[in-house]
Amino acid sequence: MVKLRIKLPADYTFLSELTYEGILYAALNSECNINIDEIIFKDNGFIGKLFSELDDAKINSIGVLMTGNDNINRKLFEKFNVANVASKKTYRDLIFCLKKYHEKLKFKNNVEIKLKKFKKFLLIDVASEKEGLQAALFKIDRYTGLSSLETDLITRQITLYFSKEIALLLLLGLYSSFITTVVQQRERTYYFLLFSPEEIMRLLSEGNKSLMKKYFQVKCEVKNVLRQILKSYQSAELLLTELLVNTRIQDLIIRENLGKVSLALFRVAHEGQTYKIYEVIPISLYRESSFYRVASEYFRNPMQLASQLSKVLSPSEAILKNLSNPKAEENSNLIRAVNGLYRFVILGNMQGWFDFLRELWNAHEKRKDKSGGSIYLKLLKMLSYV
Secondary structure, three states: OOOEEEEEOHHHOOOHHOOOOOOHHHHOOOOOEEEEOOEOOOOOOHHHHHHHHHHHHHHHHHOOOOOOOOHHHHHHHHHOOOOOOOOOOEEEHHHHHHHHHHHHHHOOEEEOOEEEEEEOEEEEEOOOOOOOOHHHHHHHHHHOOOOOOOOOOOOOOEEEEOOHHHHHHHHHHHHHHHHEEEEEEOOEEEEEEEOHHHHHHHHHHHHHHHHHHHHHHHHHHHHHHHHHHHHOOHHHHHHHHHHHHOHHHHHHHHHOOOOOEEEEEEEEEEOOOOOEEEEEEEEEEOOOOOHHHHHHHHHOHHHHHHHHHHHOOOOOOHHHHHHOOOOOOHHHHHHHHHHHHHHHHHHHHHHHHHHHHEEEEEEEHHHOOOOOOOOOHHHHHHOOOO
């Protein structure tokens, strides 16, 4: 039996989000009793079973590199008494190795998830830095302030050490939340989708695995949508717009009888020997959004409108293809079109809808052929029937 005591604040730090993601994933897929501040797992080997069941294709997609200073790929195995084993310096290979040696992975009876200050370090579930592990990806929040006015850490960057048990939870969180890697000009950016602190507390306080499964299903569908868009264009406005008009997500929320699902999208950049959080985008998906309320007043079929808009914004259509091409002569029109659609979908502003149509027409004017047709005219005609 494993008692997992949870005393870590649920907030928008990457450490907190990944830890709770791992906790929720483990709770959903293991035999346990769930309370808001304690989870009791019936078997000490539950974590090994979880790693043995991880999907190979999903692991293979995790193209997150370690920094040159990281040694978690070697020391983690030493902590579990697995001799002469070290993964490559990627989290993909580390998780594959843990899956291979899953029978060696067992938790101690009592694990306490609590940040403690010790000398110039922060510790989780260890008594000193000598007992713990560290990895740059999991101490990324030193750049955004794991400090308070009650400490002397305001001006210092501090090192975080954690137990082997916490390391496995963090790796489960990484596996569960990772979306994709985007490489631009030799710089790697990683995207992770996690539950908001509000949803984390709700799921733990409810302790309802059936409800937890529904939330994970919605998050999985959102990840699929984001993955497709991020391959072509990385815009917060475009991402949020597509999510709110995506009928598959809307149907899933309605079918599972959920009022709202709140998520957080993290954009993490790999720079030299460290990582930095470049952006955290809150995402709130409602059963009844302002978009559907406004659309029902001005359009015959709001769901059909949403379906058509989702098609218009798909990676295979002209808007997303040419947005990612700054040399396209209509690029500026497409940016303004997306911004207008964002105001309509997110804020319920009808002027945004008219701006969207006008800029699509302007893009058509720049790209029309001798017969007067264009790929943008085709999209405008598609939208005219709703």
